[in-house]
Amino acid sequence: MIIQESGENYLETILLLQKTKGYVRSIDIAAALNFSKPSISRAMSILRRENYILMEANGNIILTEKGLAKAKSVLERHLVIKDYLEKVLDLPPDIADKDACRIEHIISPETFEKIKALVAEASEQ
Numbered sequence: 001m002i003i004q005e006s007g008e009n010y011l012e013t014i015l016l017l018q019k020t021k022g023y024v025r026s027i028d029i030a031a032a033l034n035f036s037k038p039s040i041s042r043a044m045s046i047l048r049r050e051n052y053i054l055m056e057a058n059g060n061i062i063l064t065e066k067g068l069a070k071a072k073s074v075l076e077r078h079l080v081i082k083d084y085l086e087k088v089l090d091l092p093p094d095i096a097d098k099d100a101c102r103i104e105h106i107i108s109p110e111t112f113e114k115i116k117a118l119v120a121e122a123s124e125q
Contacts, residue, residue: 003050003052003070007043007046007052008070008074008104008105009033009074009101010029010033010040010043010047011047011063011067011070011071011074012071012074012075012078013029013032013033014029014053014063014067015063015068015071015075016032016075017029017032018063023060024060024061024062025059025060025061026040026059026061027040044061047067051064051066052064052067052070053067074104074105077100077103077104077107077112078100078101079100080115080116080119081099081100081103081104081107081112081115082096082097082100083119083122083123084119085099085100087119087122087123088118088122
């Protein structure tokens, strides 16, 4: 099953929360994304069913190997595209971040690799 944009956003958020807090619960995701607890609960059940996350008895949410790989991929696309928009196109950070968040879900692997190469080249200069 191909994961939808919303699922990718949840996985990316879980990864970022794990990095900053060390643990993640549904309430943390709800606060980070400004979504209702029922929305988060439904999304977590889908991600669990698709083997992207595990939910521990104490409510902690843990990325599976599959979930971690997908979350890292989404985060990499976000950061590279944001860098491209800022460094190559000279957009302000807030606009670059907002646009990167949307583009990261629809960009082809070929286009992403070209952008990644341009960002690496711009960083070397």
